[in-house]
Amino acid sequence: xxxxxxxxxxxxxxxxxxxxxxxxxxxxxxxxxxxxxxxxxxxxxxxxxxxxxxxxxxxxxxxxxxxxxxxxxxxxxxxxxxxxxxxxxxxxxxxxxxxxxxxxxxxxxxxxxxxxxxxxxxxxxxxxxxxxxxxxxxxxxxxxxxxxxxxxxxxxxxxxxxxxxxxxxx
Amino acid sequence: xxxxxxxxxxxxxxxxxxxxxxxxxxxxxxxxxxxxxxxxxxxxxxxxxxxxxxxxxxxxxxxxxxxxxxxxxxxxxxxxxxxxxxxxxxxxxxxxxxxxxxxxxxxxxxxxxxxxxxxxxxxxxxxxxxxxxxxxxxxxxxxxxxxxxxxxxxxxxxxx
Numbered sequence: 001x002x003x004x005x006x007x008x009x010x011x012x013x014x015x016x017x018x019x020x021x022x023x024x025x026x027x028x029x030x031x032x033x034x035x036x037x038x039x040x041x042x043x044x045x046x047x048x049x050x051x052x053x054x055x056x057x058x059x060x061x062x063x064x065x066x067x068x069x070x071x072x073x074x075x076x077x078x079x080x081x082x083x084x085x086x087x088x089x090x091x092x093x094x095x096x097x098x099x100x101x102x103x104x105x106x107x108x109x110x111x112x113x114x115x116x117x118x119x120x121x122x123x124x125x126x127x128x129x130x131x132x133x134x135x136x137x138x139x140x141x142x143x144x145x146x147x148x149x150x151x152x153x154x155x156x157x158x159x160x161x162x163x164x165x166x167x168x169x170x
Numbered sequence: 171x172x173x174x175x176x177x178x179x180x181x182x183x184x185x186x187x188x189x190x191x192x193x194x195x196x197x198x199x200x201x202x203x204x205x206x207x208x209x210x211x212x213x214x215x216x217x218x219x220x221x222x223x224x225x226x227x228x229x230x231x232x233x234x235x236x237x238x239x240x241x242x243x244x245x246x247x248x249x250x251x252x253x254x255x256x257x258x259x260x261x262x263x264x265x266x267x268x269x270x271x272x273x274x275x276x277x278x279x280x281x282x283x284x285x286x287x288x289x290x291x292x293x294x295x296x297x298x299x300x301x302x303x304x305x306x307x308x309x310x311x312x313x314x315x316x317x318x319x320x321x322x323x324x325x326x327x328x329x330x
Contacts, residue, residue, distance in 0.1 A: 154285075
């Protein structure tokens, strides 16, 4: 089939010298289904108006409806948040910290080793010489007086003796 | 496996023994040097010490009561034969000097010509006080106190 006429019309179309009738011929030609392969690339150009017409467009009343809808919405009112509600996250955080501290303290106290008594001699190594507490008392007091006399014989006052034995004053 | 357990038990046992103070000085001294001498040791045990507190309460001696309340035990080592005094006195002082890490001499010199004071401390508590005495340069006796002793104890002791 010879499409020379169509090609001439196209050349004139590109030159901008086609009449409205001739452009209508072109649109009619490209509207048909069996367009030759070498002219197929122009089909979309001349079918544009047909496809554009099919596309959905905003209605004339779109703006009016949209503005009416916006106007109908209730205005946003500022909500008053009480101080207690505002501080609630802070209070929750403080409560968490308090729980951790209390539990930690309790664990530390329960796991800490009991303080060792300073006196660390074996009680099994002592066998009493006396069975009568009165005799043991008399003997002990006598020994303590000897010890006291001994300290005094060194010329020490109570203060000097304490200072000498006390590690804090060494 | 059994050998490892035995070694572990031995280690724990020795650690326990090391951790404790064990014997006081008088007890150790008697074990080392009493054999073949006229040394005698009088002991007031922790149990008896708590019993004699009742006697002290009845005796109405507040200083004595205050002193006894801090004591756990008391030992008095005496010598029957005064001529053994020289060597046994020296042995006692030497034993204390050999254990300088455990016992410290009291005061500047810790002694006069015939009297030595030593003490053992744990932290801020004095747990043992030892007096080795040669009254008049003859014989010898040792007074060995153990307990939880502090400043108040020393002050009260010097008021006896």
